[in-house]
Amino acid sequence: MTNWSIEKLLKEYPFTATYFEQNKLDIAGYEEKTFEAFLEHFTIEELEDQAIDKEKLLADLPLFIKQMLAFLGIEKDNQVYSLTILPGHDKSGNTEGFKEFTVNTSEIVSIVGPTGSGKSRLLADIEWTAKGDTPTGRSILINGNIPDNKWRFSSNNKLVAQLSQNMNFVMDLSVAEFLKMHAVSRLVENPEAVIQRIIEAANNLAGEKFNLDTPVTSLSGGQSRALMIADTAILSSSPIVLIDEIENAGIDRKKALELLVSEDKIVLMATHDPLLALMANKRIIIKNGGIHKVIFTSDEEKTLLEELEKVDALIQNTRQELRKGNTLSLKNLEQ
Numbered sequence: 001m002t003n004w005s006i007e008k009l010l011k012e013y014p015f016t017a018t019y020f021e022q023n024k025l026d027i028a029g030y031e032e033k034t035f036e037a038f039l040e041h042f043t044i045e046e047l048e049d050q051a052i053d054k055e056k057l058l059a060d061l062p063l064f065i066k067q068m069l070a071f072l073g074i075e076k077d078n079q080v081y082s083l084t085i086l087p088g089h090d091k092s093g094n095t096e097g098f099k100e101f102t103v104n105t106s107e108i109v110s111i112v113g114p115t116g117s118g119k120s121r122l123l124a125d126i127e128w129t130a131k132g133d134t135p136t137g138r139s140i141l142i143n144g145n146i147p148d149n150k151w152r153f154s155s156n157n158k159l160v161a162q163l164s165q166n167m168n169f170v171m172d173l174s175v176a177e178f179l180k181m182h183a184v185s186r187l188v189e190n191p192e193a194v195i196q197r198i199i200e201a202a203n204n205l206a207g208e209k210f211n212l213d214t215p216v217t218s219l220s221g222g223q224s225r226a227l228m229i230a231d232t233a234i235l236s237s238s239p240i241v242l243i244d245e246i247e248n249a250g251i252d253r254k255k256a257l258e259l260l261v262s263e264d265k266i267v268l269m270a271t272h273d274p275l276l277a278l279m280a281n282k283r284i285i286i287k288n289g290g291i292h293k294v295i296f297t298s299d300e301e302k303t304l305l306e307e308l309e310k311v312d313a314l315i316q317n318t319r320q321e322l323r324k325g326n327t328l329s330l331k332n333l334e335q
């Protein structure tokens with residue numbers, strides 16, 4: 001890339017503009033030249049006055065680009081196809097009841113078990129890419145191999161996106177500005193189109209619609225969750241999404257899961273909700289801190305899920321009608 005024109009550099013790697021700015025290099029008028037040719041135009045006096053170290057600037061540019069690509073998670077070798085859990089032990093020290101368990105992209109796995117049984121601990125093991133060094137003694141493999149430590153220490157947490165319950169925005173930005181910031185940092189080619197896709201997807205999940213001008217601080221709980229799910233699905237580089245219970249209020253959870261898997265994510269979700277548990281094709285049963293077994297959702301359970309979804313729709317409609325101040329009738333509710 002050292003023989004590329006500055007114009008080409010900026011087109012391929014827009015963040016190189018930051019490199020020029022940080023080094024106080026005004027490249028205006030030199031876009032068609034290479035960076036080296038640009039540096040050649042300085043006189044000896046100018047180099048001394050502005051403390052410009054040509055050799056260092058030239059050598060640092062490829063490093064800067066490499067680091068930025070790694071930071072933004074767009075290296076080819078960051079692609080993740082599968083996640084494997086190798087057994088550790090439960091809280092009593094008994095070895096877990098499975099040999100190994102692999103989840104592939106576009107799969108949803110639910111994690112169920114009593115309160116305090118260790119569901120969140122399993123999610124934490126995955127996030128930390130455990131190597132027998134957590135309280136459970138479990139190990140995590142990525143693409144069948146022991147994962148590189150870079151996953152642990154990457155500053156933008158590339159392996160795993162956590163969808164947590166509370167999204168308390170503290171920044172004073174509109175939805176459009178918030179999404180633009182993220183799109184630009186991910187070097188998306190056509191940010192406007194991507195932003196449009198995200199807002200549409202978010203509104204498809206949220207009960208009440210919002211638009212790009214809405215300040216993020218005035219989004220309701222359901223709306224902000226819908227926005228974060230759509231943003232994670234469409235813009236995040238993290239191949240694995242961990243969910244610690246998607247709250248019922250205000251978002252269509254089934255569509256949310258469908259959106260995540262349609263974007264090739266591996267989804268693991270700890271839940272106490274029977275609907276969510278059965279939406280996954282596999283569920284991990286946790287007992288006393290250990291993976292007790294893994295169950296494949298049967299056809300009968302899927303049929304039962306359809307019935308549960310009808311009951312759920314009835315409850316949701318009832319809630320809506322009550323909120324609107326209407327009186328209830330069976331005819332209205334079943335629509």
Ligand SMILES: Nc1ncnc2c1ncn2[C@@H]1O[C@H](COP(=O)(O)OP(=O)(O)OP(=O)(O)O)[C@@H](O)[C@H]1O
Pocket residue numbers: 089090091113114115116117118119120121122135136270288289290
């Ligand atoms: N195998 C284990 N060995 C030792 N400690 C464990 C093990 N598994 C879980 N724990 C610990 O048990 C505690 C409860 O686990 P955790 O918070 O994961 O439960 P949970 O199932 O997510 O509960 P809830 O449903 O209430 O969210 C945590 O402190 C966790 O670190």
